[in-house]
Amino acid sequence: MSKIEKALRKAQRESKALVQKPGPPLLAGGSGEAAASKHRDDGRSVSFGASSTIALMDQPETMLPSERALNKIILANADDSPARRALRSIRTRITQRVGTGGSVILATSVRPAGGTTFMAINLGAAIGLDSAKTSLLIDCNIRRPSLHGLVRGKRKKGLTDYLTGGCDEISEIICSTGIERLRVITAGEQTDHGSEYFTGERMHRLIWSVRERYPDRQVILDCPPLQTPDTQILLQHCDYVLVVIPYGMVTESQIRSSLRVVDPNKLLGLVINDEPHVPVMNWRSLLKSTVARLFSWRR
Amino acid sequence: MSIPKDQVPSLLWNELYLRRQLVLILFVSINIIGIGASVLLPRSYESSTVVLIEDKDILDPDLQVQVRGRRGIPAVRDRYAMAKDVLFGPNVMVSLARDLGLVNEGSSEQEKEQAAGRLAGKTTLTNLGRGLLQISYRDSDPRKAYETMQRLTDVFIVAIHQHKLEASTQSFEFIDKQAREYQRKIHALETRLRSLRSSGVAVSGSVAGAATSVPLPPLAQHRARLAEFESQLATLRLSFHDSHPDVVRAARQIQELQEIIRLEETQQRQSASAGEDREAQRSSVEADDITRELLVNTTIYQDLMRRRENALVNVNINRAQQGLEFKIQEEAYLPSQPSGLRPRHVVLITILMSVLLPIGVIVALIFMDGRIRIGTVLAEHTKVPVLGSVPHLWSPTEVQDLENEARWGIAVVGLVLLVAIAMLTLRLVQVF
Numbered sequence: 001m002s003k004i005e006k007a008l009r010k011a012q013r014e015s016k017a018l019v020q021k022p023g024p025p026l027l028a029g030g031s032g033e034a035a036a037s038k039h040r041d042d043g044r045s046v047s048f049g050a051s052s053t054i055a056l057m058d059q060p061e062t063m064l065p066s067e068r069a070l071n072k073i074i075l076a077n078a079d080d081s082p083a084r085r086a087l088r089s090i091r092t093r094i095t096q097r098v099g100t101g102g103s104v105i106l107a108t109s110v111r112p113a114g115g116t117t118f119m120a121i122n123l124g125a126a127i128g129l130d131s132a133k134t135s136l137l138i139d140c141n142i143r144r145p146s147l148h149g150l151v152r153g154k155r156k157k158g159l160t161d162y163l164t165g166g167c168d169e170i171s172e173i174i175c176s177t178g179i180e181r182l183r184v185i186t187a188g189e190q191t192d193h194g195s196e197y198f199t200g201e202r203m204h205r206l207i208w209s210v211r212e213r214y215p216d217r218q219v220i221l222d223c224p225p226l227q228t229p230d231t232q233i234l235l236q237h238c239d240y241v242l243v244v245i246p247y248g249m250v251t252e253s254q255i256r257s258s259l260r261v262v263d264p265n266k267l268l269g270l271v272i273n274d275e276p277h278v279p280v281m282n283w284r285s286l287l288k289s290t291v292a293r294l295f296s297w298r299r
Numbered sequence: 300m301s302i303p304k305d306q307v308p309s310l311l312w313n314e315l316y317l318r319r320q321l322v323l324i325l326f327v328s329i330n331i332i333g334i335g336a337s338v339l340l341p342r343s344y345e346s347s348t349v350v351l352i353e354d355k356d357i358l359d360p361d362l363q364v365q366v367r368g369r370r371g372i373p374a375v376r377d378r379y380a381m382a383k384d385v386l387f388g389p390n391v392m393v394s395l396a397r398d399l400g401l402v403n404e405g406s407s408e409q410e411k412e413q414a415a416g417r418l419a420g421k422t423t424l425t426n427l428g429r430g431l432l433q434i435s436y437r438d439s440d441p442r443k444a445y446e447t448m449q450r451l452t453d454v455f456i457v458a459i460h461q462h463k464l465e466a467s468t469q470s471f472e473f474i475d476k477q478a479r480e481y482q483r484k485i486h487a488l489e490t491r492l493r494s495l496r497s498s499g500v501a502v503s504g505s506v507a508g509a510a511t512s513v514p515l516p517p518l519a520q521h522r523a524r525l526a527e528f529e530s531q532l533a534t535l536r537l538s539f540h541d542s543h544p545d546v547v548r549a550a551r552q553i554q555e556l557q558e559i560i561r562l563e564e565t566q567q568r569q570s571a572s573a574g575e576d577r578e579a580q581r582s583s584v585e586a587d588d589i590t591r592e593l594l595v596n597t598t599i600y601q602d603l604m605r606r607r608e609n610a611l612v613n614v615n616i617n618r619a620q621q622g623l624e625f626k627i628q629e630e631a632y633l634p635s636q637p638s639g640l641r642p643r644h645v646v647l648i649t650i651l652m653s654v655l656l657p658i659g660v661i662v663a664l665i666f667m668d669g670r671i672r673i674g675t676v677l678a679e680h681t682k683v684p685v686l687g688s689v690p691h692l693w694s695p696t697e698v699q700d701l702e703n704e705a706r707w708g709i710a711v712v713g714l715v716l717l718v719a720i721a722m723l724t725l726r727l728v729q730v731f
Binding site for chain 2: 066070081089090093115122243248249251259267271272273275276277278289293
């Protein structure tokens with residue numbers, strides 16, 4: 001572990017201790033997320049501001065920069081990669097359109113492996129770059145779930161567990177990620193019933209709850225491609241649709257036919273993903289190392 | 300797909316990177332082929348002779364026109380065509396093959412044809428202008444190229460003189476044959492005319508004195524003129540087409556004259572119907588016709604005889620090999636340097652192609668592939684806002700993989716270039 005990583009972990013521990021030190025009764029029952037929801041479930045019209053909600057959040061061990069880089073998640077700072085710049089720009093444009101929070105954005109693609117999950121996570125991370133904003137990712141790709149890798153700490157139940165009645169409290173399925181101001185609801189353990197999950201009343205309630213309870217929070221649904229029945233059902237639940245177009249993989253006609261199922265009023269826009277970009281490489285050192293390797297191979 | 304011009308370079312760079320493996324494969328393949336070609340490419344040595352071919356006719360221009368017609372003097376281009384026909388004709392190439400020992404008397408026609416074809420394939424004839432022709436022969440052996448070129452020049456000189464002699468002899472024989480035919484006709488007409496005279500028919504003219512016999516009755520005068528015109532027409536038709544103004548004019552005059560003669564004959568016939576003997580009149584008319592025909596044939600015969608003499612002179616000139624001035628301006632030489640495409644050119648072209656061809660392939664793919672790559676194009680076509688394009692986010696492992704890939708690429712490209720340079724150097728110092 002490098003010195004920087006050690007220093008970061010130390011700083012996290014200290015900040016965690018600072019949050020937990022006053023020991024308010026709201027936080028005693030579990031995570032900050034659960035405490036906030038419990039407070040609201042009392043029926044009082046008490047509403048936390050973004051900063052107070054965020055302050056109440058139980059921030060687990062932050063994901064290290066090296067881990068984030070490995071998982072292809074943009075860094076919080078000290079990174080000026082083109083991808084980060086592009087994602088921040090996209091976040092800003094989305095915020096201008098949808099407002100500060102409380103809306104549900106469905107992220108989907110026009111073909112499988114189109115980069116929806118990458119876009120959803122990084123959009124959430126980009127929203128979290130602003131200390132006054134939070135986001136919640138919901139893994140709606142039940143057949144090919146992928147967000148459970150983000151979960152830090154104890155693994156909780158997921159979306160399908162909630163939808164099938166495995167648990168009743170939304171707070172029980174919201175997990176910390178290690179990324180600042182980003183929470184996630186994983187797909188869950190129950191994955192047998194396919195699209196029937198999203199047509200039930202519980203799905204309505206879930207969407208309503210996350211929208212109403214956390215007005216400062218941007219909810220992002222990570223969905224399968226547009227052509228799948230799951231996504232077409234979820235289109236009814238969302239406020240906005242963000243369509244990911246994988247670079248050089250789909251034709252204009254494919255995009256047009258995919259977009260027919262989307263309500264034009266909900267269509268937030270398109271994002272081209274995975275545009276080729278050659279990383280900065282030290283060619284001189286590469287050349288030297290190549291020559292060195294060739295000679296060492298000869299010996 | 301319509302791509303904005305300003306985005307083409309960045310798009311090209313992106314696609315080159317994306318399809319780097321294809322680019323590398325193309326680069327290596329082209330270089331292997333090119334280097335192989337530069338090694339296997341046989342050295343080609345070329346020896347050549349420059350000859351000057353000029354018509355050295357001792358005949359004056361008028362006579363040349365008469366002998367060969369108005370278009371008879373060969374132009375430079377015609378001389379080149381003639382030389383080409385002779386050089387690449389079967390005689391020269393088969394003779395050369397025989398001289399070189401490629402074929403012998405016992406060889407079949409097919410073998411001779413094949414040998415001649417091979418030799419012709421290595422031979423080139425270039426028109427340098429102003430009668431100068433360059434004959435070149437190339438071979439992988441410089442000495443062989445030189446010796447073959449020398450032999451080819453000798454064979455060619457003999458063949459071209461032979462060709463000229465044959466052409467003039469054929470011309471003479473044709474004119475001679477025509478002259479004999481007219482001579483026979485004239486003889487037959489004279490015999491007939493003599494028989495008519497002996498039967499007491501008054502003949503208005505004769506062969507010898509047709510032009511000078513005076514005075515003649517008007518009808519006979521017209522017939523004599525008609526004979527003259529017909530003779531002129533026949534002479535003109537030997538040199539011009541029927542549409543030529545002189546020919547047309549002569550034909551019209553003949554037609555008018557024939558009309559006049561016909562009217563006069565009708566009048567004569569009417570006036571003579573009272574008491575003259577019809578038989579005598581018929582004989583007289585026949586004699587007039589024979590006289591006219593005799594005059595025409597005599598004129599043509601005289602012209603043919605003049606031409607025949609000229610053709611004979613031409614045959615004799617060519618027999619003495621004086622018809623063409625055939626001068627060797629530049630002797631065949633022993634080539635010291637190979638000609639044509641050199642290995643260094645092949646290597647340079649190969650390296651250039653190995654860079655340009657992959658770029659060309661990628662450009663073609665970009666323009667032919669209808670898949671979306673550019674945000675502005677996507678927004679324009681779908682009328683949906685494009686929020687942005689997210690470049691690939693590199694993970695450390697991916698960067699490491701890419702660096703390894705780049706090392707391989709550097710090694711392969713370096714190796715290929717090293718081999719290319721080594722091959723080029725070895726060819727330059729003539730190791731192989």
